[in-house]
Amino acid sequence: MLESYLCAMLKSTLIKATEAGAKVMQEFFGGSFKISNKEGINNLVTEADHASEKAIFEVIKNDFPDHFILSEESGALVTNSSFKWIVDPIDGTVNFAHGIPICCVSIGVEQEGEMVMGAVYNPFINEFYFAQKGFGATLNDNLIQVSDEQQVAKACLVTGFPYTYLDQPNGPLEVFSRLIRKGIPVRRLGSAAMDLCWVAAGRFDGFYEHKLQAWDSAAGFLIVEEAGGRVSDFSGKRYSPYQPHIVATNGKIHDELIDWVNNKI
Numbered sequence: 477m478l479e480s481y482l483c484a485m486l487k488s489t490l491i492k493a494t495e496a497g498a499k500v501m502q503e504f505f506g507g508s509f510k511i512s513n514k515e516g517i518n519n520l521v522t523e524a525d526h527a528s529e530k531a532i533f534e535v536i537k538n539d540f541p542d543h544f545i546l547s548e549e550s551g552a553l554v555t556n557s558s559f560k561w562i563v564d565p566i567d568g569t570v571n572f573a574h575g576i577p578i579c580c581v582s583i584g585v586e587q588e589g590e591m592v593m594g595a596v597y598n599p600f601i602n603e604f605y606f607a608q609k610g611f612g613a614t615l616n617d618n619l620i621q622v623s624d625e626q627q628v629a630k631a632c633l634v635t636g637f638p639y640t641y642l643d644q645p646n647g648p649l650e651v652f653s654r655l656i657r658k659g660i661p662v663r664r665l666g667s668a669a670m671d672l673c674w675v676a677a678g679r680f681d682g683f684y685e686h687k688l689q690a691w692d693s694a695a696g697f698l699i700v701e702e703a704g705g706r707v708s709d710f711s712g713k714r715y716s717p718y719q720p721h722i723v724a725t726n727g728k729i730h731d732e733l734i735d736w737v738n739n740k741i
């Protein structure tokens with residue numbers, strides 16, 4: 477457990493850094509900015525992603541100059557610290573680039589390999605999600621909880637698809653198609669961090685995705701767990717942001733959703 481003074485400092489820096497990134501998103505949103513491609517023509521990075529990352533780094537480095545930072549656009553700034561900040565300066569960049577306000581800043585803080593704090597902020601709908609290990613999860617300072625739904629057949633789900641399609645048995649389209657053929661609503665928002673937070677807030681009953689990176693899920697994973705949900709890989713093992721596959725649910729539909737994803741239903 478974190479010492480309380482350190483904890484307060486980490487929380488304050490995390491909130492400042494998340495707000496700094498979100499301010500940059502707001503400044504660029506809807507305007508004209510430079511957009512370039514990463515691998516594949518639709519995996520975008522914009523001037524705003526870099527500017528948001530820079531603003532976030534300034535805050536973290538000012539307060540904790542020796543902490544490790546892992547961030548989508550800059551990779552790893554490796555140090556010997558036991559603290560690691562895992563940063564997605566804009567999650568939902570394709571939405572952002574098209575003026576669709578489903579995008580956010582996502583920052584998770586790890587201590588000795590354990591996620592201890594996370595924040596996700598979508599400034600366009602004024603939703604700030606925060607969680608600290610052992611202290612619950614909040615949306616704009618109000619405690620949130622996952623839903624009560626007990627069955628996948630009655631659930632509202634969300635998923636995402638990688639930019640490079642995974643052509644493999646039980647790949648993203650196969651799982652999606654099986655659920656849709658049964659009439660189960662499966663949404664696709666385009667921001668894994670928002671997907672996770674909306675599971676935490678009880679709007680979605682479950683989320684699964686095949687190929688995420690640590691920065692997509694680091695904060696949202698803790699937010700779902702702290703809201704009473706369960707997060708695992710496709711075998712049901714507790715989730716680690718360093719492997720690609722994720723199932724995050726209210727806990728009640730978790731085992732069943734894993735069976736759907738693995739084509740056992």
Ligand code: IPD
Nearest residue numbers: 566567568569636637666667668
């Ligand atoms: C993407 C989003 C999307 C998910 C992709 C991610 P980005 O992150 O989270 O929902 O399906 O796999 O790469 O590129 O917008 O930061």
Ligand code: CA
Nearest residue numbers: 564567568692
């Ligand atoms: Ca992302």
Ligand code: CA
Nearest residue numbers: 548564566567
């Ligand atoms: Ca991103």
